[in-house]
Amino acid sequence: MASAPQTTSSLLRFDLFELDTRTVELRKGGVKVRLQGQPLLVLAALMERAGELVTREELREQIWPADTFVDFDHSVHNAIARLRDALGDSAENPRYIETLPRRGYRFIAPVERVPVPQTQASPQGVQLSEQVERAAPIVGRSTQSENKVEQSPGLLRKLHPAATLTAAIVLIALFMLWLVPSISHRTRATGGIRSIAVLPLDNLSGDRAQDYFADAMTDELITDLAKVAALRVTSRTTVRLYKHTNKTLPEIARELNVDGIVEGSVMRSGQRVRITAQLIHAPADQHVWAETYERDLGDVLRLQSDVAQAITEQVRAQVTPELKEQFSGTRPVDPEAYEAYLKGRYYIYNQSFTDPVSLNQAKANFEEAIRRDPNFSSAYSGLAETYVCLVLFGKGQIAAADGYRSARNLVQRALQLDPNNGEAYDALGALNWHADFDWSAAEQSFDRSIALAPSYSCAHEDRAIFMALMGRRDQALMELEKSKLLDPGPISDGVASAVYLQLRDWAHLLEWSRTRLASDPNSSDVHSDLGTAYEGIGKLPEAIAEYQKAIELSDGDLNLVASLAHAYAANGNRTEAEKILRNIEEKSKAGKASPYLAATVYAGLGQKDKAMQLIEKAYSEKSLDVGWALKFDVRTDTLRTDPRFQSLLERVGLD
Numbered sequence: 001m002a003s004a005p006q007t008t009s010s011l012l013r014f015d016l017f018e019l020d021t022r023t024v025e026l027r028k029g030g031v032k033v034r035l036q037g038q039p040l041l042v043l044a045a046l047m048e049r050a051g052e053l054v055t056r057e058e059l060r061e062q063i064w065p066a067d068t069f070v071d072f073d074h075s076v077h078n079a080i081a082r083l084r085d086a087l088g089d090s091a092e093n094p095r096y097i098e099t100l101p102r103r104g105y106r107f108i109a110p111v112e113r114v115p116v117p118q119t120q121a122s123p124q125g126v127q128l129s130e131q132v133e134r135a136a137p138i139v140g141r142s143t144q145s146e147n148k149v150e151q152s153p154g155l156l157r158k159l160h161p162a163a164t165l166t167a168a169i170v171l172i173a174l175f176m177l178w179l180v181p182s183i184s185h186r187t188r189a190t191g192g193i194r195s196i197a198v199l200p201l202d203n204l205s206g207d208r209a210q211d212y213f214a215d216a217m218t219d220e221l222i223t224d225l226a227k228v229a230a231l232r233v234t235s236r237t238t239v240r241l242y243k244h245t246n247k248t249l250p251e252i253a254r255e256l257n258v259d260g261i262v263e264g265s266v267m268r269s270g271q272r273v274r275i276t277a278q279l280i281h282a283p284a285d286q287h288v289w290a291e292t293y294e295r296d297l298g299d300v301l302r303l304q305s306d307v308a309q310a311i312t313e314q315v316r317a318q319v320t321p322e323l324k325e326q327f328s329g330t331r332p333v334d335p336e337a338y339e340a341y342l343k344g345r346y347y348i349y350n351q352s353f354t355d356p357v358s359l360n361q362a363k364a365n366f367e368e369a370i371r372r373d374p375n376f377s378s379a380y381s382g383l384a385e386t387y388v389c390l391v392l393f394g395k396g397q398i399a400a401a402d403g404y405r406s407a408r409n410l411v412q413r414a415l416q417l418d419p420n421n422g423e424a425y426d427a428l429g430a431l432n433w434h435a436d437f438d439w440s441a442a443e444q445s446f447d448r449s450i451a452l453a454p455s456y457s458c459a460h461e462d463r464a465i466f467m468a469l470m471g472r473r474d475q476a477l478m479e480l481e482k483s484k485l486l487d488p489g490p491i492s493d494g495v496a497s498a499v500y501l502q503l504r505d506w507a508h509l510l511e512w513s514r515t516r517l518a519s520d521p522n523s524s525d526v527h528s529d530l531g532t533a534y535e536g537i538g539k540l541p542e543a544i545a546e547y548q549k550a551i552e553l554s555d556g557d558l559n560l561v562a563s564l565a566h567a568y569a570a571n572g573n574r575t576e577a578e579k580i581l582r583n584i585e586e587k588s589k590a591g592k593a594s595p596y597l598a599a600t601v602y603a604g605l606g607q608k609d610k611a612m613q614l615i616e617k618a619y620s621e622k623s624l625d626v627g628w629a630l631k632f633d634v635r636t637d638t639l640r641t642d643p644r645f646q647s648l649l650e651r652v653g654l655d
Helices: 036-050 056-063 072-087 126-134 161-188 208-225 236-242 247-256 297-314 321-328 335-351 356-374 375-395 399-419 423-434 439-452 457-469 472-485 490-502 505-518 524-536 539-554 556-568 574-589 593-603 608-620 626-631 634-639 645-653
Strands: 010-014 017-020 024-026 032-035 053-055 096-099 104-107 112-117 197-198 261-268 272-281 288-297
Touching: 010 053, 017 036, 024 608, 036 056, 036 072, 053 056, 056 072, 056 104, 056 335, 072 096, 072 272, 096 634, 104 208, 112 335, 126 375, 197 208, 197 236, 197 247, 208 236, 208 261, 208 272, 208 297, 208 335, 236 335, 236 490, 247 261, 288 297, 297 321, 297 439, 321 375, 335 356, 356 375, 356 457, 375 399, 399 423, 423 439, 423 457, 423 626, 439 457, 457 472, 457 490, 472 490, 490 505, 490 524, 524 539, 524 556, 524 634, 556 574, 556 593, 556 634, 593 608, 593 626, 593 634, 608 626, 608 634, 608 645
Parallel strands: 197 261
Antiparallel strands: 010 017, 010 112, 017 024, 024 032, 053 104, 096 104, 261 272, 272 288
């Protein structure tokens, strides 16, 4: 194909944006803004006639050829919505694109045409086709400029006269090549989408303080999609790692082993929320579907369900009648209650579920949500999970009996309000396990949670560790593989370690911990696991070194301190062990440490009576260590032949 002769092209500038008519690319502050073909062409058409009405008929004639089967109203609506998202514009208070109802659109911002010498032209239309194929919406926001309005020439009219007709035909043909796969996605592109990752939604509100809102909305969309049994949905903890990535969608898809990528944006303005989402068939980087949804904040649960249901329809995933009813039966929620709930989710999921500060913030937010909307099931289950985490990771801030009692009441209320709340069943499973030692009920609760939300990674992770605790190795390892598919990030690494711990598989724990150490050398958990593995195979000096490193990295975690004291005692260093023991007992008397920790040191010192006395006390207090560590703990190996220890295992149900 012949190249265009050297001539003059132009940049069409407005605010921080510029449209390069040579390559037909939009940039903001010099950075390319990726945009799908239709929105790009609509923008070009509007900017060519800045300040004038461009009718819908004119847009149809110029961009949607007459012989193309497409829902024009739907397509132009999506194109304008995606343009506004990319520009940070709004229909209610337009700064760039004004809607004239039933007539068309007008570009109202000042546009400046800047002549640019074109020293080397490219084949006609090639740049546009490349731009269309690579495009995907990226967010942006700008401020009003004082540039002078100047009419700019049409993109086709700027070409050399001899090439104009050829270029027009080429552009239309290239656009059709892009458009036809989009129209036919129901029969081709979506056929292979059986696994999805929802990338963090961009915050278009122009307020960084609203980042939590976009993150929480991402979590909610993942939660809804996780209920679809025919889809595998990557967990929130893993996709969060891709929030600011520069990787391409095919690269992300390969790393996460998924077929589809959902990406988009959230814009909140007062009590209105708008979500724009698009589905990409990732291996081919092919656009499948895009839509914009806008609702009042109080109706946001329906908005999320609409997005999730639309995605399942696009990938032809089978949805049970019960789930369809759930999607369509969402109820309104008090806007302030929902905002408090989202903040609670943000602190427990996006900050840290093991950090007492984050957990207390989540607790306050969930309590506020319940106060404002007493019938909000998800707020109850969120608060229940927070109480369980405070017992497990709160470093003695709350007594186990009190925390478990509160969590149980909250779970019961959550399930009264919504019997299909899968997250509530996962929290119930944790209570059945740690508070009740009711292993049959725990298994049923985890199974029910997974049945209601097959891609809910937390339930799979909990079930994998639970199966290992029960000594069901094959089931534990099978569940571990499922959890890794859903959450291939750092959390699944910790789950694998926990499974090997519960199985007392010291060889695999040692091998796995060494692998983790290579990528995370400053993890106290990894060094702790290494110490346990070394002690399990009888290498006490190596175990002591790892425990010391773990304590240093964890800022003095008491469980690790007890492990070090036990290893000192087992290795013959009674003086150091007894010194540490006195400190642990003082903290235990103050309610800041479980009596189980001191028991492990007494076991290492050979004082079995004292050790058993303290373990019985821990059992009566429902200490976490009894339901978690009693069966596998290498620190209590010297007690395992004692009839009293065997009797306790039988009472707990772990014999």
